[in-house]
Amino acid sequence: MPRRFFNDVDPFMPAKETDSYLNPVASALKEKENWHGYGIDISARCVAYAKKMMEIHELAERTQIERADARTLPYPDETFDLVIATEVLEHLPNALEGLKEVTRILKRGTHAILALPVRLPLLEHLSIFSAPEEVRRAYTNANLSIEQFETWESGGDFIDTFAVCRKL
Numbered sequence: 001m002p003r004r005f006f007n008d009v010d011p012f013m014p015a016k017e018t019d020s021y022l023n024p025v026a027s028a029l030k031e032k033e034n035w036h037g038y039g040i041d042i043s044a045r046c047v048a049y050a051k052k053m054m055e056i057h058e059l060a061e062r063t064q065i066e067r068a069d070a071r072t073l074p075y076p077d078e079t080f081d082l083v084i085a086t087e088v089l090e091h092l093p094n095a096l097e098g099l100k101e102v103t104r105i106l107k108r109g110t111h112a113i114l115a116l117p118v119r120l121p122l123l124e125h126l127s128i129f130s131a132p133e134e135v136r137r138a139y140t141n142a143n144l145s146i147e148q149f150e151t152w153e154s155g156g157d158f159i160d161t162f163a164v165c166r167k168l
Contacts, residue, residue, distance in 0.1 A: 025037045025039060025063075025084055026053065026054065026057050026059055028082075028084070029059050029062060029063070030057065030059070035062070036062045036063070036064075037054075037059070037062060037063040037064075038063070038064050038065070038075070038080075039063065039064075039065040039066075040065070040066055040067070040068035040069075040070065040073065040074070041065070041067065041068075042067065042068070042069050042070070043067070044067050047065055047066065047067050050065045051063075051065050070085075070088065070089070070092060070098045070101060071092060071094075071097045071098055071101060072101070073101045073104070073105055075105045076105075077104055077105065078104075078105070078106065078107045078108065079105050079107070080105050080106055080107065080110070081106075081107055081110045081111075082110060082111055082112070082113070083102050083105065083106055083111075083112040083113070084112070084113045084114075085098070085102055085112065085113075085114050085115075086113065086114065086115035086162075087115050087116075087117065089114070089116060089127065090116055090117055090120075090125045090126070090127045090128070090129070091124055091125065091126060091127075092126055092127055093126045093127065094127060095116065095127035095129075095138060096138055096141060096142060099114075099138055099139065099141075099142035099144070100142050100143075102114075102142065102144075103142050103143050103144055103167055106167040107167070108167055108168075109166060109167060110166070110167055111147075111164055111165065111166050111167075112144060112163075112164070112165045112166075112167070113162075113163075113164055114139070114162075114163045114164075114165060115160060115161060115162045115163070116129060116135050116138075116160075116161050117129070117158065117159070117160050117161070118130065118131060118132055118134070118135060118151075118158070118159040118160070118161060119131075119157040119158055119159060120158045129161075132149075132151050132159060132161050135161045135163075136149060136163075139163060139165050143167065143168050144165035144166065144167060144168070145165060145166045145167075145168050146163055146164075146165050147164045147165060147166055148162075148163060148164040149161065149162070149163045150162045150163075
């Protein structure tokens with residue numbers, strides 16, 4: 001099922017039929033030429049890779065990617081109109097810390113697009129959610145209002161969750 005938000009920006013599908021899969025930020029930037037993207041990763045190697053991908057997709061001039069920790073984001077309070085954090089926060093020892101940072105950097109009334117897996121105990125997942133309701137509670141505890149919440153079951157016990165939340 002296609003997921004389209006914010007004036008038909010689809011952050012999870014290619015911007016054009018000829019594009020290969022882009023990460024959500026790159027996909028949105030391809031569609032919205034007046035937008036600028038900011039990204040972080042704790043790994044210098046991943047930052048270098050992301051910068052290279054932005055160059056390949058001709059988005060380097062409109063993006064700033066830096067090394068940082070998602071638990072202490074290097075941006076002032078209420079900086080961004082939109083935050084996209086998909087399949088990221090489960091890599092933190094406490095996903096709620098990262099969610100609270102998302103809330104802190106969002107402007108009041110603006111949105112976050114979030115995805116978190118449920119019952120996916122991979123070695124690199126430090127926060128493991130046992131049910132979609134637990135994910136919903138985490139969003140609420142981070143002072144986010146859930147506007148849309150979907151689950152996707154891929155077989156077995158694994159469930160992926162997808163949410164659009166608004167900062168209260």
